Amino acid sequence: MAHNKTCLVTGAAGFIGSHLCYRLLSEGCRVIGVDCFTDYYDRSIKEKNIENLLQNPSFRLLREDVTGIEQSGLEGEGIQWIFHQAAQAGVRASWGRDFEHYTHHNVLGTQRLLEWARKIEPERFIYASSSSVYGNTGKLPMHEDDLPRPLSPYGVTKLAAEHLCNLYHQNFGLPAVSLRYFTVFGPGQRPDMAFHRFIKAVLAGNELTIYGTGEQTRDFTYVSDIIEANLSAAKTEGIEGRVYNLGGGSRISVNGVLEILGRISGQKVKVKHEPIQAGDPPHTYADTERARSELGYSPGLSVEQGLELMMESFS
Numbered sequence: 001m002a003h004n005k006t007c008l009v010t011g012a013a014g015f016i017g018s019h020l021c022y023r024l025l026s027e028g029c030r031v032i033g034v035d036c037f038t039d040y041y042d043r044s045i046k047e048k049n050i051e052n053l054l055q056n057p058s059f060r061l062l063r064e065d066v067t068g069i070e071q072s073g074l075e076g077e078g079i080q081w082i083f084h085q086a087a088q089a090g091v092r093a094s095w096g097r098d099f100e101h102y103t104h105h106n107v108l109g110t111q112r113l114l115e116w117a118r119k120i121e122p123e124r125f126i127y128a129s130s131s132s133v134y135g136n137t138g139k140l141p142m143h144e145d146d147l148p149r150p151l152s153p154y155g156v157t158k159l160a161a162e163h164l165c166n167l168y169h170q171n172f173g174l175p176a177v178s179l180r181y182f183t184v185f186g187p188g189q190r191p192d193m194a195f196h197r198f199i200k201a202v203l204a205g206n207e208l209t210i211y212g213t214g215e216q217t218r219d220f221t222y223v224s225d226i227i228e229a230n231l232s233a234a235k236t237e238g239i240e241g242r243v244y245n246l247g248g249g250s251r252i253s254v255n256g257v258l259e260i261l262g263r264i265s266g267q268k269v270k271v272k273h274e275p276i277q278a279g280d281p282p283h284t285y286a287d288t289e290r291a292r293s294e295l296g297y298s299p300g301l302s303v304e305q306g307l308e309l310m311m312e313s314f315s
Helices: 015-026 043-050 066-071 096-120 153-172 194-204 223-235 254-265 289-295 303-314
Strands: 006-010 030-034 059-062 081-084 124-130 176-181 207-211 217-219 243-246 251-253 270-274
Touching: 006 015, 015 030, 015 043, 015 223, 066 096, 081 096, 081 223, 096 124, 096 153, 124 153, 124 223, 153 176, 176 223, 194 207, 194 254, 194 303, 207 254, 223 243, 223 289, 243 289, 251 254, 254 303
Parallel strands: 006 030, 006 081, 030 059, 081 124, 124 176, 176 243, 207 270
Antiparallel strands: 217 251
16 A cells, blocks of 8 residues: 555546546545646546545645646645656647647656656656657567657657656656556546547447548557556656556457447447548557566456446446
8 A cells, every 4th residue: 555655646637647646545645636727628527537536635736737846835745756647648639830739748847847856856756658659660569678769749749758757867866767658548538539539429329430441450558557557656666767568468450449339339330431640650569568577567457348337437
């Protein structure tokens, strides 16, 4: 158990951040959440994510941008674990003029947080990285030591932030660990993400859009497995400066997902095809051996089980 740890969670009102806050509270931690409620998707979704958190006396929320962490007045809070989940998300939206939001939140936000963390000297700094750093590596499964070649501006900013975490570890001994998430799904998932869009369309009997042939594959990871890995990364000794892949352990095509959805819902899935989107790699698949051996990582939910739980959350 992680009793009495004081934790800072950035992006606390987001999909993964809010799940993490609930889990930390259940472990007896005190949690300070930071979220600036960007307008990337409907704000009411984030408000709903945290409404029960706000009832908990061990939880406190700061509604501010992580780039302003220096002014937060949190230095004296005795923060031991920092979980940096906040980011401007979305591969497809990261092109063009919107790129400045990505550099602001993902690169500058991380740098400011690291600079501040140096002063408060936490026991562990955990950064939520992404499989997007790999891009199209040309080999599967993707291993932590592969040369990253991001395919999207989003992936570039996630990799830049990961490098920042590493250099603050190398130069100042900040106990940073990076976790590369592979396509996380589950109840409360962002509305722009595929599973959320698919389930909504299937339940309403509407046509759903897929990009390309649907033969592209992803390593889908259920949110509770990601949360357990974050806790392990906070508690495990001697892993500072390490990078870990977190995948679900099975690679499945988008068409395979639609087949499962049709089976679970008993509905006919109606599909409309659109051209492949810039920045989307054809395949992702995580080599999770390092996380298994060093963090005891063991993904517990299959795509089918996870989709069933997610569908129930829509009713």
